[in-house]
Amino acid sequence: MDIPAAANVLGTLGAVCWSIQLIPQIMVNYRRHHAVGLQPSMMMLWAWAGVPLGVYNIVEEFNIALRIQPQILTLLSLVTWCQCFYYQRKWTVTKSLAVVFHIVLLMGGIQAALIVGLKIVKDKHPEVEWPMIVMAVLSAALLAAGVLRHYWDIWVHRTVRGISFLFVGIDALGDVFSLVSIFFQPKYNVLGMVIYGTELVLWLGVFACGGYYNFCPWVRDKWFSSETSRDTVQETATESSSPESNGRVALHELSSSTSVFRTASASAEGGNDDDVGIRLRSRRSNTDQHDNTAVP
Structure with a gap:
């Protein structure tokens, strides 16, 4: 399939964003030596979301960047998931690597089997579309469930905690590039746009929660602190004189x-x-x- 240059460029930008999206979060966890507030279930859901997403992008013959993108998502999600258990549950490095190794083997085997099987179905029975619909819905549901897990933490604690807003911004930007990249594909793919569009909307919601619970109180505290400081200076000058x-x-x-x-x-x-x-x-x-x- 002849893929337009715009789709390749935008898909590459989306893959680059998804390649580095979790790196700020991984660095934050490493510097503070804990992962309080970061949901390990979110990371594992994202890791599994990369399996059906990779199957869908490969079988639908998206550009090469979008085919590699889910594999990077799975890898970085598993690294972050390991950090959660290493810092919070005091797993050893050996135990963490052993668990991740077996999970990677399982995910790789499932993805390879689905790719081969669905390619055969698509070539011999092109009218059968429900397997690909299942892959698209499953990947969108897992990505959304991962972000929604953090919504529960926001609701309980009334703050956005433990998550890097830089990571959220890069991830949302990756969704935007991937979304537009699919728009330039030779064949208009609604399900592909739904996958990336769903996560983008949820990340925008996290940004809104961060503005309401974190940024606005910070601005109010700064403003009240400056007003209090001015009043204190005036009272000091009066009493000292x-x-x-x-x-x-x-x-x-x-x-x-x-x-x-x-x-x-x-x-x-x-x-x-x-x-x-x-x-x-x-x-x-x-x-x-x-x-x-x-x-x-």
């Missing part, structure tokens, strides 16, 4: 942990509110003693 403040500790001399929002300086000093109160009472006691000794 008043006669009643003589012989007392001014607010600007206190640790930042006494303000509404704890800042990095408080953590660096290793102090807390109780420590600040003790230091304040000590300094006031010393001041009173000095005043008493100064009076004849």
Whole structure:
């Protein structure tokens, strides 16, 4: 089949995005040495989604990039799945590799058998379409189920946690390129567009949840913190200039942990509110003693 250059280029871009999509998530897990919030069931569902998706793309003779794309998805998903069990359930490296090796053999055998069998069916009985429909629906359902598993975590904890937004953005971009690539195929393929379109819509929903639960509260906290800081500065200037403040500790001399929002300086000093109160009472006691000794 003569595949247009646009389909090849866009399919390659989609495959590149899917090749690196999970790398940011893998690096985040490695740096923080845990995978809290990341759903291992999501990664395993994606790994299995690569099996029917690979069968569908190969049998339907999509461009070479889209044929390789599901294999990369399966590999990176299994690596991330291993991280979840290695960091959270304390699996050893040997146990993780042994389990993944057997899963890869099983997936590879199933995919190879389905490709050979469905190619024979397509060549000898082109009017039989339901096996390919099953592959398309199964891959779309597994991809969607993987993302929906994270929706449950968002609903329970009311935040988007444990997942890299960079990974989400790259994955969504890969869906966009793959979707447009199928549009330029010689034969218009509705099921292929449904597969990638379903996941794209769900990722956009995760972005929306991140904006609502993570970004908006962060902006409100920053705004309220700046307003509180300005009010504190004004109160400090007023109290330090008043006669009643003589012989007392001014607010600007206190640790930042006494303000509404704890800042990095408080953590660096290793102090807390109780420590600040003790230091304040000590300094006031010393001041009173000095005043008493100064009076004849």
